[in-house]
Amino acid sequence: MTTLQVYLPDGSAQTLEEGTTAAEVAARIGPRLAKQALAARVNNKLVDLSSRLEDGDRLEIITTSSPEALGILRHSSAHILAESIWTLWPQARFGVGPAIEDGFYYDIELDRQLSLDDFSLIEAQMAKIVQKALPFKREIISRNEARQLFASQPLKLELIDELPANEVLSVYRQGDFFDLCRGPHVPNSGWIKAFKLTKLSGAYWRGDRERQMLQRVYGTAWFSHKDMETYLRRQEEAQKRDHRKLGRELGIFMMNDQAGVGLPLYPPAGARVIRLLQEWLRKQLLARGYEEVITPHIYNAEIWKRSGHYYFYRDNMYFFEVDEGEGSANSVGSFSSDPNFDFAPVGSSTPGQSGAFGENASGGSGSSAASGKHSEYGLKPMNCPGHVLLYANQLRSYRELPLRYFEFGTVYRHELSGVVQGLLRARGFTQDDAHVFCRPDQVLDEVDDILDFIDFVMKSFDFSYTAEISTRPAKSIGSSEKWEFATEQLRAACERHGLTYDINAGDGAFYGPKIDIKVKDAIGRTWQCSTIQVDFNFPERFDLSYRTADNSTAQPWMLHRAILGSIERFLAILIEHYAGALPLWLSPVQVVMVPLADRHLDYAQQVAAQLRQEALRVEVAAQKEPLKVKLAQAQQRQIPYMLVVGDKEQESATVSVRERRQGDLGTHRLSDFLARVTAEGAQI
Numbered sequence: 001m002t003t004l005q006v007y008l009p010d011g012s013a014q015t016l017e018e019g020t021t022a023a024e025v026a027a028r029i030g031p032r033l034a035k036q037a038l039a040a041r042v043n044n045k046l047v048d049l050s051s052r053l054e055d056g057d058r059l060e061i062i063t064t065s066s067p068e069a070l071g072i073l074r075h076s077s078a079h080i081l082a083e084s085i086w087t088l089w090p091q092a093r094f095g096v097g098p099a100i101e102d103g104f105y106y107d108i109e110l111d112r113q114l115s116l117d118d119f120s121l122i123e124a125q126m127a128k129i130v131q132k133a134l135p136f137k138r139e140i141i142s143r144n145e146a147r148q149l150f151a152s153q154p155l156k157l158e159l160i161d162e163l164p165a166n167e168v169l170s171v172y173r174q175g176d177f178f179d180l181c182r183g184p185h186v187p188n189s190g191w192i193k194a195f196k197l198t199k200l201s202g203a204y205w206r207g208d209r210e211r212q213m214l215q216r217v218y219g220t221a222w223f224s225h226k227d228m229e230t231y232l233r234r235q236e237e238a239q240k241r242d243h244r245k246l247g248r249e250l251g252i253f254m255m256n257d258q259a260g261v262g263l264p265l266y267p268p269a270g271a272r273v274i275r276l277l278q279e280w281l282r283k284q285l286l287a288r289g290y291e292e293v294i295t296p297h298i299y300n301a302e303i304w305k306r307s308g309h310y311y312f313y314r315d316n317m318y319f320f321e322v323d324e325g326e327g328s329a330n331s332v333g334s335f336s337s338d339p340n341f342d343f344a345p346v347g348s349s350t351p352g353q354s355g356a357f358g359e360n361a362s363g364g365s366g367s368s369a370a371s372g373k374h375s376e377y378g379l380k381p382m383n384c385p386g387h388v389l390l391y392a393n394q395l396r397s398y399r400e401l402p403l404r405y406f407e408f409g410t411v412y413r414h415e416l417s418g419v420v421q422g423l424l425r426a427r428g429f430t431q432d433d434a435h436v437f438c439r440p441d442q443v444l445d446e447v448d449d450i451l452d453f454i455d456f457v458m459k460s461f462d463f464s465y466t467a468e469i470s471t472r473p474a475k476s477i478g479s480s481e482k483w484e485f486a487t488e489q490l491r492a493a494c495e496r497h498g499l500t501y502d503i504n505a506g507d508g509a510f511y512g513p514k515i516d517i518k519v520k521d522a523i524g525r526t527w528q529c530s531t532i533q534v535d536f537n538f539p540e541r542f543d544l545s546y547r548t549a550d551n552s553t554a555q556p557w558m559l560h561r562a563i564l565g566s567i568e569r570f571l572a573i574l575i576e577h578y579a580g581a582l583p584l585w586l587s588p589v590q591v592v593m594v595p596l597a598d599r600h601l602d603y604a605q606q607v608a609a610q611l612r613q614e615a616l617r618v619e620v621a622a623q624k625e626p627l628k629v630k631l632a633q634a635q636q637r638q639i640p641y642m643l644v645v646g647d648k649e650q651e652s653a654t655v656s657v658r659e660r661r662q663g664d665l666g667t668h669r670l671s672d673f674l675a676r677v678t679a680e681g682a683q684i
Helices: 022-029 031-036 069-088 116-132 143-149 154-162 225-241 243-250 268-287 301-307 384-392 440-460 480-496 537-541 567-577 598-613 627-636 647-652 670-680
Strands: 003-007 013-017 037-042 045-047 059-063 103-109 137-141 169-174 177-180 194-204 213-222 298-300 319-323 374-379 403-412 428-438 464-470 501-504 514-520 526-535 557-566 591-595 618-620 641-645 654-659 663-669
Touching: 013 022, 022 031, 022 037, 022 059, 031 037, 031 059, 037 069, 059 069, 069 103, 069 116, 069 169, 069 177, 069 194, 069 213, 116 194, 137 143, 143 154, 143 169, 154 177, 194 225, 213 225, 225 567, 243 567, 268 403, 268 428, 268 440, 268 557, 268 567, 298 301, 301 374, 301 384, 301 537, 384 403, 384 428, 384 537, 428 440, 428 567, 440 464, 440 480, 440 514, 440 526, 440 557, 464 480, 480 514, 480 526, 526 537, 526 567, 537 557, 557 567, 591 598, 591 627, 598 618, 598 641, 598 647, 598 670, 627 641, 641 647, 641 670, 647 654, 647 663, 654 670, 663 670
Parallel strands: 464 501, 591 618, 591 641
Antiparallel strands: 003 013, 037 045, 037 059, 103 213, 137 169, 169 177, 194 213, 298 374, 319 374, 403 428, 428 557, 464 514, 514 526, 526 557, 641 654, 654 663
16 A cells, blocks of 8 residues: 655644545544544645645645634635525526625626525525535536536636636536535535625626626625624624714715715815824824925826836826927936836736735736827826935935835825725825835834834724734745845834734735734724835836945835825724724814803803813804704714803803713813813823
């Protein structure tokens, strides 16, 4: 009998017979592991437990407590959903059905319109499949076999035709149903203990607005009903905290189709909150040695060509032509197009809004700028080029470094209307952006300082957080030495701070590694906010340099960093984190004076004037409404303090204090109330 050696995560070796599966190894290790095992990782690739092992394989058993477990369970649940719909409506045509955060979905083309009323019918069918504990069986098939198998599924045929010629095609079967899939899956449908369909929406096939609209059915799945109930309660709470709903009630922002999709407008309350955030940050930044700069909203396309955005980010930018008048040249100073300048696109994906540079980019190519008197310009999707131009504007000495530029820069990105979501994902937003130009020996201290600033900001809003270091991707620029050095500086800075971090292997930007900060809000949701990115790209593209101590020339290192990320997105997170009750110092109105009758209005105005002298933001509820209506309106706007004044308060020069959460706090002298709000931090 042929034997083979397989190595476990602790380095120990298992001597096995040829043909042994991952499931059999789990059983060999112990009955408890065998019971919890649902998949395996072999040589860093997730596979089914039924996979046969080969000599030299490195094996890890995936259990219900593994980070990947829920994703595998949910992807299997998507197959159960598809089978249920196929059973109920055999004419259904299927697109894709991935696992997503907190759940799964399947895109379906169906001649009838599904409704939420259909969910109970579909869930009942899913329950039958789960009860049968049907095994998920993987089969390798040829391309011709796949085309025959999916002859009645045009969407699947399209996917098959687009797969690379050397791609291994696999099909998973459970019962009579089969689906094109790479896997892995749980051993059988009985693993899906708790599931629920949650939402129904439309989705263009392949995300292309020119293609047909499919029906997208969403669901969630968990290993226990208790976990699912906890999740559903959290979702109910999240709906109550939805920043789009609360934003309207608080008068913080609005959307208007006439303005355009994804372009928020801010009434006075919202504008005040954003300015308060910016002023608070500005004060901190200046104290930490940053210098504020302002850069244009648009640039000539030649800048975007030199930076590389024109070639690999164009699909997410807005370009237009400008009539420069007679005799204009289609160039920008010394940065005109260089026919010898060769740029190779480095990959594509959907861009996020949290980073300072936006390293994830959609692929695409564009036409050259118009010749003659017309020049092509582009709205900026990020602030980096302007800061680089400011650095390059004069000769720099090593004594000037580190040089820290910051800007509250408004940027614009072409997001599909289907993914725009209030302030969380908009087409126009403002970044608390900064770029640090430094020497290699300063990188660690600069990253350390940025982490210190992040810690200060997150603690100011009662956020706990963790870090994730993303390392070199397959497509990247820069030497191995630079990558290793930069990654080690990020690790060292996290460790110096005692900051817990995970390694996200291969997910760095093409130009350098990065740290992403993930915060946890009041109801346990995780949000990606701050980013620190090391950049080898811009210093090379724009020939940045500085004079060293020995009067030679060296290239600086560049750090992109954002603390809040998108200010609008961070504001949305804050609204949901605090359920609309922003901290006293950040509330657009901190105090509302509520006179009981018209005869108390003068006294209310006098108290308001005194409070304004103490830099408090005060309104007077002068409208002719009953007291309970005025208080209800103030409560809906989440105004921290309501000061009611009537005959008694006017005669005794006091105020009756109500707090938005605690209710009636009794009668206070004005000096006592001022002491209270000062202690609470009315101004930070």
